[in-house]
Amino acid sequence: MTPIRLHLNDRPLECAAEPHTLLVELLRDTLGLTGTHVGCDTSQCGACTVLLDGAAVKSCTLLAVQADGRRVTTIEGLAAPDAPLHPVQEAFVACHGLQCGFCTPGMVMSAVALLQENPAPTDEQVAAALEGNLCRCTGYVNIVAAVGQAARALRGEAR
């Protein structure tokens, strides 16, 4: 086991993992944060997307040891269980941007990363930013609408 120090969801954390352990396995199996999903295991679907030092990454494609000393944000870190939803989460609910909800944590994390970089993306830019996230339910239209609404909410504009 290799010791790993993370700054996970705004809290320092010390844990350990085998050298072959993936970041998503550390999050889900060791730390019990099952909001980050494994949809494909082949880096295609994006359900496992988390933020690494603020950038959206696929946690099934990173070794846990590669996250040592870095800042990791998962879907559980966006809003505490008893706190109001993050504006991106709120917009996904309001715009019906989810159905089964399996891809949603990854979609939300990718959207958060996009809006940090570009607070006012066009629909085309949203679609491009989410090209690494697959959804088998919605057809994406409401997801793009949700990200647009979240962008307006984060900019402080009326819905």
Next chain:
Amino acid sequence: VSAPLGGAVDTLRFGSGAVVRRVEDPTLVRGAGRFTDDVTLPGQTWLAFVRSDRAHARIAAVRRDDALAVDGVLALWTGADLVAAGVVPLAFPPGFRRPDGQPASAPPRRALAHEFVRFVGEPVAAVVADSRAAAKAAAAAVRV
């Protein structure tokens, strides 16, 4: 907690056109849903498949020693094992006929490939282990 979608017009609607919020969404957007993969039961075991990397090939031999030596492996089956154990092919949907009335050809479809593989990705062997890592490692150690 959450504001309804839209302004006064939406909130005044009743019946047709009214906003209906799904009760499950706040849980799902928080990543607090409970999917099958999120559940780990006491004594749970993991399954991993050895899959064909050939489009069409004869299975000459399956070497399992290295796989069985992996710590935590509980079982390993090949197509030949299943045939020997009397496992029959998956049932073919009955009633299909050719245009001339003859019954459609019904090749045996087996859970694990037997003697031949017929597509890339066809399961050749199955490994059960007490951890996901052990199952994957053992599957990788099977030599076909």
